[in-house]
Amino acid sequence: MDDATHKSTMSDALALRRKIIGVLLQGARLRAGRTKKECAEAIGVSVSTLSRFEDGRKDITLPQLELLAYMLNVPVSGFFKDKEQDKLVQEEPELPTDQIIALRNRIIGVLLRQARTQADMSQKELAKTLNVPPRRITQYEYGQRPIPVAELLEFAEALRVPMSYFVDEGVGRVGEREQAQSQFERFAELPDDVRAFVSRYTNLPYLRVAIRISDMDADRIRKIAEGLLDITY
Secondary structure (H helix, E strand, O other): OOHHHHHHHHHHHHHHHHHHHHHHHHHHHHHHOOOHHHHHHHHOOOHHHHHHHHHOOOOOEHHHHHHHHHHOOOOHHHHOOOOOOOOOOOOOOOOOHHHHHHHHHHHHHHHHHHHHHHOOOOHHHHHHHHOOOHHHHHHHHOOOOOOEHHHHHHHHHHHOOOHHHOOOOOOHHHHHHHHHHHHHHHHHOOOHHHHHHHHOHHHHHHHHHHHHHHOOOHHHHHHHHHHHHHHHO
């Protein structure tokens, strides 16, 4: 495939991704009974910009999408997965919108750089996947320029990491909610007998002991086990 064909194919793929994200965003907004003005104000953009997000004519960044998902009471992962997920409890963000977005852009940039390094890929190689100049990758990685979600999805595929790798799991109430939901989902996947044991408050001391033991090295655990055997026998 020559460069011109690759560029055209990539452009079409990004346009399709933008359209899909826009349709999902519009659907979530309408189900939540929110106006474009309310959503635009929530992320600090104009109504026309929000319309362009929903029409797939303009890229939206992950921090902006996270805040909208938070406002519309839907999981962020719902924009990346086909399967519908349960709605989460809505809370107010602790930090001002501009501070949250600026901080998230920096965090996403660090995660991007980390994933690229682990994939043993240079900035030039990563830039080539989207036919953008390497300088833009530098700007993304240092949080100097927000990364459009459509491009971030392409980066995730190129670096072989799930989109959840970049999703907020700790910054402000949005991240706390996503983290709590993730923990609940993992708990639900445990065997029935394990969930029953963990759910009993009287078993809390045993769980705390297990946590402490998990932090010990093998030699320390071995000595404790030998001590218990001496007491038993």
